[in-house]
Amino acid sequence: MTVAVEQLITSDILKPARYLGNERLAVHKPWDRAEIRWVLTYPEVYEVGASNLGHVILYNILNAQPRQLCDRAYLPGSDLAAKLRATNTPLFAVESKRPLTEFDILGFSLSYELGATNILEMLDLAGIPLTWQERLAGNYPLIFAGGQTATSNPEPYADFFDFFALGDGEELLPEIGLVLAFGKQTGLSREELLLDLAQIPGVYVPQFYEMKAGGAVEPQRPDVPLRVLRRVATPIPAYSIGLVPYVETVHDRLTMEIRRGCTRGCRFCQPGMLTRPARDVEPDKVVKAIEEGMRATGYNEFSLLSLSCSDYLSLPAVGMEIKNRLKNENISLTLPSQRVDRFDENIANILGGTRQGGLTFAPEAGTQRMRDIVNKGLTNEELLRGVKTAWEQGWDKIKLYFMIGLPGETDADVLGIAETVSWLQRECRGKGRKPLNFNLTISNFTPKPHTPFQWHSVSTSEFKRKQRLLRLEFRRSRGVKINFTDVRISAMEDFIGRGDRSLGKVVRRAWELGAGMDSWYENIDQAFGAWESAISEAGLDWKYRLVENGEWNLFYAQEQQSSNDGQNTQETTQQLLDAPLPWDHIDTGIDKKWLQQDLQRALEAAIVPDCSFEGCSHCGVCGTDFGHNVVIEPPAIPEFAGQFVPNTTKAQRLRVWFGKQGDMTLVSHLDLMRLFDRVMRRAGIPVAFTGGFHPSPRIILASALSLGLSSSGEIVDFELTAPVSVDSFREKLARELPTDIPIYDVVEIDLKSPAASQLMAAAEYLLTVATEGQATSTQWHSWIDTIIAKDEIWWEHTTKSGKSQLINLRDRLFELELVETQISEADSTSVLRYLGSCRHDGSLLRPEQILSMLEVVADVEFHLLHIHRNQLVLGI
Numbered sequence: 001m002t003v004a005v006e007q008l009i010t011s012d013i014l015k016p017a018r019y020l021g022n023e024r025l026a027v028h029k030p031w032d033r034a035e036i037r038w039v040l041t042y043p044e045v046y047e048v049g050a051s052n053l054g055h056v057i058l059y060n061i062l063n064a065q066p067r068q069l070c071d072r073a074y075l076p077g078s079d080l081a082a083k084l085r086a087t088n089t090p091l092f093a094v095e096s097k098r099p100l101t102e103f104d105i106l107g108f109s110l111s112y113e114l115g116a117t118n119i120l121e122m123l124d125l126a127g128i129p130l131t132w133q134e135r136l137a138g139n140y141p142l143i144f145a146g147g148q149t150a151t152s153n154p155e156p157y158a159d160f161f162d163f164f165a166l167g168d169g170e171e172l173l174p175e176i177g178l179v180l181a182f183g184k185q186t187g188l189s190r191e192e193l194l195l196d197l198a199q200i201p202g203v204y205v206p207q208f209y210e211m212k213a214g215g216a217v218e219p220q221r222p223d224v225p226l227r228v229l230r231r232v233a234t235p236i237p238a239y240s241i242g243l244v245p246y247v248e249t250v251h252d253r254l255t256m257e258i259r260r261g262c263t264r265g266c267r268f269c270q271p272g273m274l275t276r277p278a279r280d281v282e283p284d285k286v287v288k289a290i291e292e293g294m295r296a297t298g299y300n301e302f303s304l305l306s307l308s309c310s311d312y313l314s315l316p317a318v319g320m321e322i323k324n325r326l327k328n329e330n331i332s333l334t335l336p337s338q339r340v341d342r343f344d345e346n347i348a349n350i351l352g353g354t355r356q357g358g359l360t361f362a363p364e365a366g367t368q369r370m371r372d373i374v375n376k377g378l379t380n381e382e383l384l385r386g387v388k389t390a391w392e393q394g395w396d397k398i399k400l401y402f403m404i405g406l407p408g409e410t411d412a413d414v415l416g417i418a419e420t421v422s423w424l425q426r427e428c429r430g431k432g433r434k435p436l437n438f439n440l441t442i443s444n445f446t447p448k449p450h451t452p453f454q455w456h457s458v459s460t461s462e463f464k465r466k467q468r469l470l471r472l473e474f475r476r477s478r479g480v481k482i483n484f485t486d487v488r489i490s491a492m493e494d495f496i497g498r499g500d501r502s503l504g505k506v507v508r509r510a511w512e513l514g515a516g517m518d519s520w521y522e523n524i525d526q527a528f529g530a531w532e533s534a535i536s537e538a539g540l541d542w543k544y545r546l547v548e549n550g551e552w553n554l555f556y557a558q559e560q561q562s563s564n565d566g567q568n569t570q571e572t573t574q575q576l577l578d579a580p581l582p583w584d585h586i587d588t589g590i591d592k593k594w595l596q597q598d599l600q601r602a603l604e605a606a607i608v609p610d611c612s613f614e615g616c617s618h619c620g621v622c623g624t625d626f627g628h629n630v631v632i633e634p635p636a637i638p639e640f641a642g643q644f645v646p647n648t649t650k651a652q653r654l655r656v657w658f659g660k661q662g663d664m665t666l667v668s669h670l671d672l673m674r675l676f677d678r679v680m681r682r683a684g685i686p687v688a689f690t691g692g693f694h695p696s697p698r699i700i701l702a703s704a705l706s707l708g709l710s711s712s713g714e715i716v717d718f719e720l721t722a723p724v725s726v727d728s729f730r731e732k733l734a735r736e737l738p739t740d741i742p743i744y745d746v747v748e749i750d751l752k753s754p755a756a757s758q759l760m761a762a763a764e765y766l767l768t769v770a771t772e773g774q775a776t777s778t779q780w781h782s783w784i785d786t787i788i789a790k791d792e793i794w795w796e797h798t799t800k801s802g803k804s805q806l807i808n809l810r811d812r813l814f815e816l817e818l819v820e821t822q823i824s825e826a827d828s829t830s831v832l833r834y835l836g837s838c839r840h841d842g843s844l845l846r847p848e849q850i851l852s853m854l855e856v857v858a859d860v861e862f863h864l865l866h867i868h869r870n871q872l873v874l875g876i
Contacts, residue, residue: 003092003099009666011708013079016666017246018046021072021094022738024244024678025296027063028095034069036180037103038062039093039141043110043118046074051249053240053257053305054147055109058169060239068177071095071103075118076125084125091125100126103141104180107165107173111147113497114489114531116157117511119145123160130508131159132207136190142180149497151230151274153449153583155217156496158206159504162190163197166586167231167274168260170239172202198224201625202231206501209585215500216580227587230274232626235260235281237289244297246667246675253301253334254293258286258318262307263612263629265375265619266364267602268406270448271307274588276621278612280632283314290322294331298678298736303334310342311612313634319350324641329681330695331644337362337401340386341378348393349640359390362401365409366416372605373408375598383420384427387436391428397437404466405445405458407602414466417442418473421480437479442470444490449498449583450590452598455576457494459550463487488528495535495547500582502540509534591620646695650688650751652720654729657745659712660705664740669704675737676701676716683732686721702756702872703763703838713764713871715756717749761875762814763838767847768831768866775828775860780818784832786857787816793853809853812837812845829865838872 009019031037040059042049049055049072062070071093076084084091090099100106106128108119120130128143129135135143145157146165154164165172176197183193198205210220219226235257245252261278262271290302304319306312319333333350340361351359363383365371371378390398402417421438428436444463447454467484474482496503515530535544545551577596584592594617601608611617612629622628660672667675676699680687689695698719705711718729730746737743787793793810815835822829836845847867854862 001099001102002097003089005092005097008080008083008087008089011666011706013083014077015046015247015668016707017663017668017671018074018077019080019094020246020663020666021097022663023050023246024298025242026095027059027070029063029069031069031096031098033067035067035184036069036105036177038068038070038177039073039100039103039106040070041073041100041106041108041119041122043075043108043115043122045077046245047247047249049074049109050243050245051251051255052109053251053255054169056242056255057236057239058107058173060242061170062173062177064239065174065177067181068174071098073100073106073122075122081121081125090127091122101128101140104184105142105144105176108143108145108161109147110145110150110157113149113156113493114515115149116160116507117515119160120508120511121516131504132162133159135162142190142193148271148274151586151588152270153497153499153586154204154206155211155215155501155582156499156503156507158501159508161206162194164204164206165231166202166204166228168233169231170233170236172200172231172233175200176203195223201229204228204586211501211582212580214580215502215582217501217582217585227585229625230586230588232277234279234630237281237285238292240289241293241296244299244678246671248671248674251303252299253303254290254297254299255303255305256286256290256293257281257305258309258315259306259312261629262311263617264308264311264377264610265598265608265617267373267375267452267598268364268403268445268448270451273450273590275307276589276619277627277629278311279627279630280312280314282632283318283635286314286318287321287325291325294326294329295682295684298681300330300677300681301332301334303336305336308339309335310339310347311610314632316344316346316350317635317637320346320638320640323350324638327641327644328647329644330646330689330697334358336360339378341382343386343389345389345393346637348389358397358399359395360399360401361386363420364401364403365406365413366402366418366420367413369605370406370409370413370416372607373602374403374406375602375608377607377610380420384424387424388428391433391436395436396434397439399439399441402440402442403445404442404470405463407453407456407599408605411466411469414469415473418470418477421474422477425479435479438481440480440482441485442467442482443485444487446490446493447498449581450586450588450595452595452602454498454581454595455599457547457550460487460491460548462550463490486524488524491544491547492528492531495544498582502538506531506534506538506540509537587625589619589621589623589626594619644695646689646691647686647721648689648691648695649721650698650719652723653749653751653753654718654720654724654726655747655749655756656716656718656730656733656743658714658716658737659710659742659744660714660740661710661712661742662740664738665708665710668707669701673699673701679733679736680718682736685718685724685729685732688719688721700755700757702760702874705869706867709867709869711869712744713869715872715874717755717757719751756872756874757840759874760838760840760872762835762873763845764815764833764835764870764873765847765850766819766831766833766868766870767850767864768829768868769851769854770827770829770863770865771860772827773860774823774825775821775830776823777818777821779858780821780830783854783858784816784818787813787853790857793856795849795852809845809849812843813850813853816850833870835873 009016073093123130142162144163145161146169150164151166179196194205197203208224209217240256259280261275263278337360364376447457510531513530515527535541608617612631677697688698700717702715726746734743790810792808795807795809797805797807813836817833819831819833837843851862
């Protein structure tokens with residue numbers, strides 16, 4: 001049964017288009033024909049979830065499976081969440097509008113240590129018990145989690161999930177779907193079904209395992225694996241094309257994965273350890289997918305994604321090929337943080353252009369010694385060469401990532417960050433150029449499971465001291481903006497991330513006290529207080545103090561042993577290294593002995609080469625279970641065809657009359673403008689561009705329509721670089737627009753005539769108005785006649801600057817009439833038509849001002865139920 005969302009998804013909530021579920025390339029499969037029904041439930045707001053590449057890929061893959069359906073759900077905004085609770089309405093999937101309890105399986109993305117509280121919020125809103133134990137009584141969907149945090153250490157969250165999907169999901173999730181279908185057909189119990197799932201490599205069912213002393217986990221029955229294997233899949237670019245949201249998302253572009261996995265071996269980096277081996281995507285498949293994706297979505301920007309894009313040797317060739325092919329369409333390319341040592345003119349060319357994006361490098365440490373300790377594989381000379389190349393290619397601002405609190409770090413290493421930045425600024429100076437500015441993000445090292453540094457942590461007081469050192473050192477620096485990570489967040493990430501199964505009660509209590517992920521941004525003191533209270537109530541504050549004091553690590557234990565016994569033997573160190581950890585039962589492929597050896601190499605500042613390009617590092621990954629590194633020889637780099645030059649030719653102007661109905665009334669004016677841009681790109685219509693540094697398509701809406709209003713009389717002008725027949729234009733436009741934006745007419749307009757926005761004279765509206773009591777047609781006509789008879793009806797308007805103005809509303813009213821009236825015992829509802837001023841100089845008569853006029857003459861309170869704009873009237 002679907003949820004009645006008409007009273008929930010309304011214009012009074014923030015960005016209601018988040019919840020429409022009818023985006024371009026959304027897949028709507030028939031409910032009754034599906035055997036297994038999934039929901040990919042992303043525990044963040046829509047703008048984050050809908051643009052997450054993994055979310056899009058798995059959504060497309062699951063919907064490609066026969067007899068399986070995949071819908072989506074996101075963490076609702078606080079306004080919608082309040083509505084759901086007030087009306088006792090369960091959280092629903094955005095496409096089918098069905099409660100989450102009606103599906104067979106819910107899959108959450110768990111990619112951040114503190115993100116589980118949002119998952120509990122979604123489960124609670126859905127009316128689903130939070131723990132697997134509570135769900136045994138009742139017919140609830142299976143609840144599972146995947147993602148980096150789930151793969152790294154699922155134990156702190158084990159109470160909340162029936163199972164975890166470890167590693168890549170492209171092949172794993174369809175296998176899970178087959179087992180679910182078989183279980184449904186044969187009537188397996190929940191426990192029997194989970195036991196079958198536990199036989200799939202990559203599926204971890206925590207209820208079949210138990211926590212031993214010290215947090216280690218072992219099977220409690222013989223028919224489940226001793227260690228659960230992480231799954232590895234080959235990226236398939238075609239599945240990255242999908243979901244074009246109406247609202248602007250965090251990553252509002254087409255994103256294409258070019259390389260999965262990283263073998264650089266940075267010793268602090270969990271993603272690099274958890275995604276081995278490295279697998280390149282074939283360059284021709286990337287180019288084909290991007291070209292098809294840009295045509296299918298209408299985006300004006302694309303991003304190439306990898307943990308280290310610069311290690312994809314085909315990056316310059318692929319980027320240049322796409323840039324050349326789409327040269328005339330004002331398309332830009334963005335890259336995530338990349339290797340500064342591989343940044344050159346070829347990469348600068350594919351990133352540059354009229355909309356030159358930001359540039360981010362991650363030196364991580366300020367001295368060569370520290371970069372060797374973390375195995376960054378970056379020299380001072382390479383750092384300078386990359387930064388200087390960027391500066392010479394036109395970048396005046398660069399973002400740099402650094403980290404403090406790493407093993408073996410001294411104050412000299414910390415101050416080396418300031419020295420390095422100052423040195424780079426000195427080296428990048430020239431006549432006629434702005435000084436090079438830097439945005440620095442200085443984060444606190446947080447130890448992560450499955451990395452060589454998993455045995456190390458730093459006290460919060462030490463982090464604060466090092467931050468003070470840097471603030472003092474940078475106090476006179478110009479052109480440098482510094483952002484520090486709050487040490488409390490780092491400590492909490494460490495506490496949860498390296499925790500064991502006993503932390504489930506902490507996570508639950510923190511959620512009960514209001515510690516959602518958003519609370520870290522809105523009120524960090526309140527969020528931290530909630531977590532600290534939850535830890536205290538669980539009786540685990542002693543354990544958290546170990547993290548705060550930097551005592552929960554190998555090095556502190558060694559120091560304690562040395563001070564107590566007067567010696568620090570190699571045997572004692574090895575015992576500490578070999579102690580069971582809560583995540584040892586997760587088989588990521590990396591040998592724990594190798595992690596220990598690499599930690600020792602770190603303390604000796606010894607470098608381990610990148611095994612994708614040099615010799616094997618013997619980490620243990622490569623083999624039958626995980627495969628091997630796949631490095632593809634790069635093709636030749638095409639000749640650079642030059643940057644986009646906006647075509648400002650105006651050969652034709654077409655004026656379109658259109659409507660805005662149904663769901664589209666909940667799409668904002670700015671989102672509608674973005675929609676028209678994408679529609680023109682998808683339709684292949686040659687739209688003209690403005691000039692200047694930020695060229696934009698010449699698409700001019702006559703008047704903005706307020707959110708929630710319907711219309712059958714909107715006007716938009718399109719200016720084209722080449723003539724197109726009116727019929728062809730209309731057909732192409734209608735094919736790409738949503739059905740709730742109907743086209744009524746298309747007319748060619750003289751290029752020399754003013755735009756519709758300049759010609760507006762009036763607007764005609766239909767208002768549905770309610771009032772308490774029985775207002776008859778005679779009364780309505782009397783009120784209307786009184787208004788018409790008046791010469792002045794004054795209304796006080798407050799400007800943006802706070803000044804008051806008196807406006808004669810009667811001057812702006814041209815026509816007013818009663819269309820119909822419906823009378824009930826409690827109230828009466830009437831439809832009014834009015835024609836009022838609507839000019840580009842700001843002389844407007846707004847619908848709510850009609851109510852003000854009625855209340856003046858009737859001395860009755862009116863309520864505006866619906867507004868429909870009939871038409872915009874253009875002057876001559």
